Amino acid sequence: MKEIITLILEDILLPPCGSLILLSIAYFIRNRFKRISKICFASGILSIYLISTPFFSIVISTPLMRAPSIENNIHLISAEAIVVLGAGTRSSAPEYFGNDTIDGHALDRLRYGAFLNRKSGLPLLLTGGFTGSTTSEAEAMNHTLEDEFNLKARWLEKKSINTKENAAFTKEILFNENITQIILVTNSYHMRRAILEFEAVGFEVIPGPTHPRIGGALNLLSFIPSGRSLHLFKSYAHEWLGIAWHYVNK
The missing domain is CATH 3.40.50.620 (HUPs)
Structure with a gap:
């Protein structure tokens, strides 16, 4: 049960679900808090874009893949x-x-x-x-x-x-x-x-x-969102959360 609750919280807080929450907040407060609404909207769009690009996948995964073959x-x-x-x-x-x-x-x-x-x-x-x-x-x-x-x-x-x-x-x-x-x-x-x-x-x-990381040059496709990069982001983000949790409980 503890593992299930952890996975649910992880899915809620991390993009894309976290990004959708920001966009929803931006929509519902757009009339009363315009400045905050704009910030939430921009943050939601930017986060969805970033986590969907191969470039961002490389950025967050490279420190995870330093172990030599x-x-x-x-x-x-x-x-x-x-x-x-x-x-x-x-x-x-x-x-x-x-x-x-x-x-x-x-x-x-x-x-x-x-x-x-x-x-x-x-x-x-x-x-x-x-x-x-x-x-x-x-x-x-x-x-x-x-x-x-x-x-x-x-x-x-x-x-x-x-x-x-x-x-x-x-x-x-x-x-x-x-x-x-x-x-x-x-x-x-x-x-x-x-x-x-x-x-x-x-x-x-x-x-x-x-599947150790093999270096490759960045190109235009590195900055174009893809479903594969979005899928990989969750795996990489899960690892970073696990590493953080390890040190918190050390």
């Missing part, structure tokens, strides 16, 4: 395990004959975790609990790992529902095995917050980001 020297890395973070499940997927499965981000992470496992021989831990499905994220990932990659995780962490709990419950498993050095696999934009949470509980983290 693991290059072709994994045999030199002193990690003891690979930890793959869950990213949601799809319940009763019809194309999989009604079985639960993992979503796209989770598949990206799992595929990279399998790749690193084959290259390094390090054991896999999959972490993720029940988020609206009858199958935990960890179990769904392990089913995919077995069926499609012919691999099996050594450990499944099935209780966590957020990144903070991913770290805490993974610690309970791996510290009992005297494992403190890990390769952490998650999306590049999520890596900064994930590292904060895992280091906070005592892990030494080697980042294993998926």
Whole structure:
């Protein structure tokens, strides 16, 4: 319930919903408070424009994606395990004959975790609990790992529902095995917050980001609003809020 309330508040406060609230305020006070109405209207329009542009997506996501990729020297890395973070499940997927499965981000992470496992021989831990499905994220990932990659995780962490709990419950498993050095696999934009949470509980983290940022030059299209940029903004803004919340509760 707490997670649901947090997501609702996040959606209300952040654009585009927050921008629409500003525009609504501007409309209803336009006769009595003209100056404030103009400020609210301009702020609403400007915020909707900014969050819809690729340029703004680059600005707010670049600091999130600074973790370097693991290059072709994994045999030199002193990690003891690979930890793959869950990213949601799809319940009763019809194309999989009604079985639960993992979503796209989770598949990206799992595929990279399998790749690193084959290259390094390090054991896999999959972490993720029940988020609206009858199958935990960890179990769904392990089913995919077995069926499609012919691999099996050594450990499944099935209780966590957020990144903070991913770290805490993974610690309970791996510290009992005297494992403190890990390769952490998650999306590049999520890596900064994930590292904060895992280091906070005592892990030494080697980042294993998926889809790392590859530099590109700005052009005219960078300033033209797009639906993709609007979609990406929510993911990036969610990460910044999570980072801020981590420090507030530190």
